[in-house]
Amino acid sequence: MPDDTKLDQNAQTVWDRVAASREFRDLMATKKIFIVPAFIFFMVFYFLLPILVGYAPSFMTIKVWGDVNLAYLFALSQFFMAWIVAALYVRAADRFDALSRDIIEAAQKPKDEKGGQ
Amino acid sequence: MFLIFIAITLGITYWASRRSAGANAFFAAGRQIKSWQNGVAVAGDYMSAASFLGIAGIIAFQGYDGFMFSVGWLVAYLTLLLVVAEPLRNSGKYTMADVLAYRLQPRPVRAMAALSTITICTFYMVAQMVGAGALVALLLKGSGISFSTAVIGVGVLMIVYVVFGGMLATTWVQIVKAILLTIGAILLSFLVMSHFHFSLYSFFDAIGHVTYHDQGREVVKDFLQPGLRYKPPYGPLDLISLSLALILGTAGLPHILVRFYTVPDAKTARHSIIWAMALIGSFYIMTTFLGFGAATIVGRDFIATHGGNNMSAPLLAQALAGDIFFAFICAIAFATILAVVAGLTISATTSFAHDFWTNVIHRGVERKPGEEVRVARVSAFVLGAISMVIAILLGPTVNVAFLTSLAICVAASANLPAILFSIFWPRFNTTGAVAGMAVGLLASIGLILVSPSLMAIDPPTVTGSARHLIQAKAWFPLENPGIVSIPLGFLGAIVGTLLSHEPTSRHKFNELLVRSNTGLGAEKATAGH
Numbered sequence: 001m002p003d004d005t006k007l008d009q010n011a012q013t014v015w016d017r018v019a020a021s022r023e024f025r026d027l028m029a030t031k032k033i034f035i036v037p038a039f040i041f042f043m044v045f046y047f048l049l050p051i052l053v054g055y056a057p058s059f060m061t062i063k064v065w066g067d068v069n070l071a072y073l074f075a076l077s078q079f080f081m082a083w084i085v086a087a088l089y090v091r092a093a094d095r096f097d098a099l100s101r102d103i104i105e106a107a108q109k110p111k112d113e114k115g116g117q
Numbered sequence: 118m119f120l121i122f123i124a125i126t127l128g129i130t131y132w133a134s135r136r137s138a139g140a141n142a143f144f145a146a147g148r149q150i151k152s153w154q155n156g157v158a159v160a161g162d163y164m165s166a167a168s169f170l171g172i173a174g175i176i177a178f179q180g181y182d183g184f185m186f187s188v189g190w191l192v193a194y195l196t197l198l199l200v201v202a203e204p205l206r207n208s209g210k211y212t213m214a215d216v217l218a219y220r221l222q223p224r225p226v227r228a229m230a231a232l233s234t235i236t237i238c239t240f241y242m243v244a245q246m247v248g249a250g251a252l253v254a255l256l257l258k259g260s261g262i263s264f265s266t267a268v269i270g271v272g273v274l275m276i277v278y279v280v281f282g283g284m285l286a287t288t289w290v291q292i293v294k295a296i297l298l299t300i301g302a303i304l305l306s307f308l309v310m311s312h313f314h315f316s317l318y319s320f321f322d323a324i325g326h327v328t329y330h331d332q333g334r335e336v337v338k339d340f341l342q343p344g345l346r347y348k349p350p351y352g353p354l355d356l357i358s359l360s361l362a363l364i365l366g367t368a369g370l371p372h373i374l375v376r377f378y379t380v381p382d383a384k385t386a387r388h389s390i391i392w393a394m395a396l397i398g399s400f401y402i403m404t405t406f407l408g409f410g411a412a413t414i415v416g417r418d419f420i421a422t423h424g425g426n427n428m429s430a431p432l433l434a435q436a437l438a439g440d441i442f443f444a445f446i447c448a449i450a451f452a453t454i455l456a457v458v459a460g461l462t463i464s465a466t467t468s469f470a471h472d473f474w475t476n477v478i479h480r481g482v483e484r485k486p487g488e489e490v491r492v493a494r495v496s497a498f499v500l501g502a503i504s505m506v507i508a509i510l511l512g513p514t515v516n517v518a519f520l521t522s523l524a525i526c527v528a529a530s531a532n533l534p535a536i537l538f539s540i541f542w543p544r545f546n547t548t549g550a551v552a553g554m555a556v557g558l559l560a561s562i563g564l565i566l567v568s569p570s571l572m573a574i575d576p577p578t579v580t581g582s583a584r585h586l587i588q589a590k591a592w593f594p595l596e597n598p599g600i601v602s603i604p605l606g607f608l609g610a611i612v613g614t615l616l617s618h619e620p621t622s623r624h625k626f627n628e629l630l631v632r633s634n635t636g637l638g639a640e641k642a643t644a645g646h
Contacts, residue, residue, distance in 0.1 A: 015628040018637070027634060035199050043364070046192050050185065050360045053343040054353025061342055066318050067325030071181060071343050078188045079398045082195055086394055089199055093387060100635040107637055 018107050027099040034092045042085050049074055125448035126455075152385045154292060156392020159376050161295030163190070163397055165457040166248030166427070168404055169298060169450055171518025173433075174426035176408025178417050180327070180340030182347050183408055185356060186518050187401035189363025191394065193525075198390045201368040203383040204540045204633035213374050213532065214472050217539055220625040221547040226535075229554040231473035233531040234371040236558060238465035239504055240524035241372075244517040245454045245461070246272050246508035248427055252447050252454075254513065255424035255431065264513045268505055276501035279459045280494050291460070294453045295396065301449045302403045305430070308437040309410035324409045329417035332578065340412055351594045359522060362599030366525030369532030372464040383636050407433060425513040465500050466493040514583050515570075519596070523565055526599045530557035530606035538610055540633055543626040545610070546619035553610025560605040564598030567591060 018024050053060050053071055060071040168190070175183030208216050214230035250268030257267070313320040327340045338345065347356045367373060377386045411420065411429035415436045420429050431450065435443035470493035511520075534553040538545040565571070572591040575584050595601075632638055 015631050018631045018635075019627040024631065024635070031634070039199055042192065042195050046188075046364060047357070047360060049188065050353070050356040053185075054347065054356050057342075057344060067321040067339070067341055069341050072184070072341050075181075075184045075188050076402070078192055079402060082192045083394060083398060085195055086198055086391055090387060090391060093203075093384070097384060100637075103635050104637045 014107065018103065021103070021106075023099065023103050023106060027096065027103060030099060031096055034089070038085055038089065042081065045081055046078060049078060125445060126452050152380065152388035153392045155376060155380050155385070155389035157295050157396060158291040159373065159389060159393040160396035160400070161291035161298075161453070162373060162376065162457060162460060163393070164295055164298050164400055164453065166245050166450065166454050166517045167521035168397075168401060168518065169302070169453070170248050170251075170427045170430055171244070171516050171521065172401070172404045173408040173411060173430040174428070174516050175346065175518055176340075176405055177411035177415070177420060177429035178426045179346040180324070180338065180409075180412065181343045182345055182356075183518070184405055185343075185347075185359065186363070186522060187405060189360050189522075190367070191398045191401055193364045193367035194390055194394045194397070196364055197368045197373075198387065198394075201374075201536060201540075202377055202386050202390055205374060205536070206377050206380070206383045206386040207633045207636040208540075208629060212378075212468070212472070213369075213371050213536065214468065217535055217550060219629055220539060220545070220622045221550050221619075225547055225551050227472040229551050230371075230532075230535075231468045233527070233554055233558055234468040234472075235465045235500070236531075236562065237371065237524050237528050238461045238468075239500060239507075240527060241521060242458065242461050242465075242500060242504035243507045243511070244520035244524070245458050246504050247511060247513060247515060247520065248517045249275065249451060249454045249458075250508060251424050251427045251513045252431070252451055255428050256444075256447060258423070265509045268508050272501055272505040272508070275455055275458050276462070276497060278455070279462050280497050291456055294449070294456050297449050298453055299396065299400060301434075301446050302400060302407065304442075305410075305434055305437070305446070306403045306406045309406055309414065309433070312410070312414055312437060320409070320413075323413040327412050327417075340409065354600065355595045355597060358595050358600035359597040361603055362526035362529050362597050363522060365533050365599075365603060366527075366529035369528035369536060370525065371468065371528075371532070372460050375464065404430070427513065427517050462497050462500060466496045469493070469496045510586060512583060519570075522597060523561075523570075526565075526597055526602065527558065527561045529599060530561040530602040531555075532557070533603075534607045534610040538614070540629065542614075543623055544614055545626075546614050546617055546622045548617040548619070549610045549612075549614030552613025553606055556609025557602060557606025560602035561598055564593045564595075564602055567593045568596055568598065569594065570596055 052074070060074070061069050063069050064073060168187070172183050172186050175186060177183075205213075205216055208219060212230075213234070214227045217226045217230055246268055249271045250264050253271045254262055254264045254267040262270075310317075310320065313323065321341065324340045326337055328335060328337050330336070344352060347353065377389070380386050380389055407430050411433040415429070415432050420426060420432055423432060431443055431446045434446040470489045474489065474492045531554045534557060535550045538549065538553070569585075569591040571585060572587040572589050573585040574588055574590060593601075
């Protein structure tokens with residue numbers, strides 16, 4: 001990290017250049033398309049649990065099978081929701097990785113041509 | 118019987134450390150920790166006193182509401198996975214303080230980070246001390262050792278062992294303990310189900326009709342019903358507050374974050390979280406079984422007079438399979454506590470010695486060789502002493518999962534705003550970071566101090582350590598201050614940022630942005646610690 005502050009103007013513009021490049025902006029857009037909705041979804045799904053349990057108790061205590069009520073099943077479903085969202089993210093992330101690799105290669109090529117950092 | 122326990126604990130720890138010596142040499146030879154190994158180690162960090170003893174305890178005493186803790190703890194990993202883990206790993210630094218110091222001025226930020234790390238570790242440590250003290254007090258019940266004595270004795274032993282024993286916090290030791298704990302939990306769950314003749318129907322039927330004595334009167338409660346812990350008028354709000362703290366706090370826990378630097382790259386970090394989630398999720402589903410099992414098979418009355426709610430899981434083991442199994446479960450629980458204490462001590466003391474003492478006070482210069490190590494050792498003893506005192510003051514009936522949730526609330530209020538804004542907000546600056554962390558820390562701790570955990574008016578029937586520390590009506594009505602302190606933390610960071618200008622921080626944003634999203638220039642991990 002200290003090295004970066006000592007490097008000349010050139011190095012700083014490398015980051016700015018990459019940040020402004022189309023490939024990087026594609027990467028960010030691709031990430032946002034997945035991560036933002038996924039985040040909102042799991043937050044809403046998750047918070048529904050304490051909200052319903054706290055403010056709609058008569059609904060949540062409806063028994064579904066024997067003594068098992070909706071509250072218990074909904075809480076249990078949170079575990080599966082988390083696992084599923086995580087698995088979906090890992091799949092999406094493979095795509096992010098591919099894009100990142102391209103960006104890294106592109107960023108390192110001009111440096112090599114100029115004789116390295 | 119206590120001797121069996123000691124023998125098993127020492128055996129586990131010794132064997133794991135020996136293997137660890139070999140494993141570390143292996144890692145140091147250039148290979149790095151695989152994702153499943155790191156995942157299991159992360160899970161091991163989590164599956165400590167809090168989950169095994171604590172959640173089982175809340176569920177055994179108050180039913181459904183305890184489940185909310187488990188849910189929050191697992192889903193929190195999604196926040197980590199989707200938002201925090203990879204950017205942090207890609208930014209290539211070692212601790213949370215390093216990441217914050219990337220764009221911002223190092224000294225003030227490291228000082229605040231050290232402060233919050235130490236605070237959070239202290240809370241966590243107190244939970245471990247309560248758990249360990251309760252375990253030992255229960256095992257030595259015949260000899261009349263009190264909880265306080267147990268805490269002091271065990272606490273001193275643990276700290277000494279950790280400071281001079283070295284290897285305990287290593288990844289491999291965590292892995293071994295996580296596996297043993299899982300096996301123990303599986304065995305216990307199996308025994309619980311066999312008690313009910315493997316009929317889920319009769320198991321849940323029993324849970325629906327739990328009998329115990331509340332202030333002398335016999336009551337029958339449906340333990341599947343929410344609301345036994347979180348009652349109106351403030352219960353629902355408290356529950357939301359708890360949920361908020363849990364889902365955001367894990368992504369701000371220093372000793373969890375640091376685990377992601379021992380993997381080679383972001384992709385491995387990602388996969389290790391998946392492994393951790395699989396293990397932790399399954400484990401938590403099992404502990405709810407254990408909690409309900411303890412509620413129905415052992416009963417709240419028995420547990421209350423035999424060590425308190427934190428001892429629900431071991432007492433269940435005893436009820437189902439006798440003293441040897443009881444000693445086995447206690448030993449594994451104790452060994453895991455020891456490992457977590459080791460991890461916390463290292464996290465807190467290196468933060469103090471390295472971030473604060475050397476970098477902040479002495480501007481990066483170690484005045485005498487070995488000074489940093491000595492400072493770390495001394496701070497370990499201080500941390501241990503403070504945690505022991507607080508643990509004794511709180512007593513054995515304070516649930517350890519609850520204590521841990523408070524630590525997580527502090528993490529969410531103080532650390533998370535700084536981490537998030539550092540990664541995502543170009544305008545963010547040092548004043549913002551310091552303000553945010555300070556406000557978050559003060560708000561969360563301050564509100565905890567005046568919450569019903571510490572302040573209440575007890576009737577004369579409540580005696581000893583069960584009495585609240587401050588006999589007055591609580592100023593703040595919620596057990597968990599998250600719903601207030603977390604927004605305040607964010608607000609503090611925002612206001613602090615807007616009130617000052619720091620162009621260097623803005624310049625460096627693109628660098629951090631590109632690095633954290635692509636991994637360009639990320640440091641390779643050092644060998645596992």
